[in-house]
Amino acid sequence: MATLYKVARLGHPVIRGTNTLVTPEEIASAEFQKNIDALIATMREYDGVGIAAPQVRWAKQLFAVEVLPSNPRYPQQAGVPLSVYLNPQWVRKDGETIDDWEGCLSVPDLRGKVPRFLRVELKALDRHGKPVKFTAEGFHARVLQHEMDHLEGKVYLDRMAGMSTLSFNQEFERYGR
Numbered sequence: 734m735a736t737l738y739k740v741a742r743l744g745h746p747v748i749r750g751t752n753t754l755v756t757p758e759e760i761a762s763a764e765f766q767k768n769i770d771a772l773i774a775t776m777r778e779y780d781g782v783g784i785a786a787p788q789v790r791w792a793k794q795l796f797a798v799e800v801l802p803s804n805p806r807y808p809q810q811a812g813v814p815l816s817v818y819l820n821p822q823w824v825r826k827d828g829e830t831i832d833d834w835e836g837c838l839s840v841p842d843l844r845g846k847v848p849r850f851l852r853v854e855l856k857a858l859d860r861h862g863k864p865v866k867f868t869a870e871g872f873h874a875r876v877l878q879h880e881m882d883h884l885e886g887k888v889y890l891d892r893m894a895g896m897s898t899l900s901f902n903q904e905f906e907r908y909g910r
């Protein structure tokens with residue numbers, strides 16, 4: 734069984750810090766690959782749909798995403814297969830934005846409505862250093878924008894148009910939407 738990390742919460746300096754690029758030497762190391770496995774295991778343990786390295790106090794430009802159809806935090810959303818992206822960069826973000834609910838493992842128990850671009854194009858390296866480039870839409874595009882923000886020290890609260898939709902999960906279940 735893979736190691737689990739403790740997730741850093743808002744207020745820990747690493748959440749607002751800067752993150753360095755991953756090097757080819759790191760990618761080739763067994764320790765780096767083990768850390769990626771631990772990052773994925775942590776995302777799954779906390780029912781996350783994405784997790785960025787700084788959230789586990791690892792100040793690197795990388796994140797993982799995976800939306801399982803059974804995810805209890807986002808049961809309405811379409812699935813996204815497990816992917817790990819290193820040194821990601823935007824190629825394109827389309828002008829149109831849509832509002833939808835987001836939470837964050839580093840801001841536990843809360844969610845709020847966040848405007849995000851509907852379509853994005855990203856380029857990155859996969860966990861073995863192979864270049865990848867792809868487009869994503871809807872909730873997948875939203876998760877990518879959320880995780881990309883983490884690499885720049887931003888959280889979804891910074892992207893909300895206002896705080897009026899900010900809700901505890903329990904109240905959201907009862908009164909939300």
Ligand code: NI
Nearest residue numbers: 836837838839
């Ligand atoms: Ni987050």
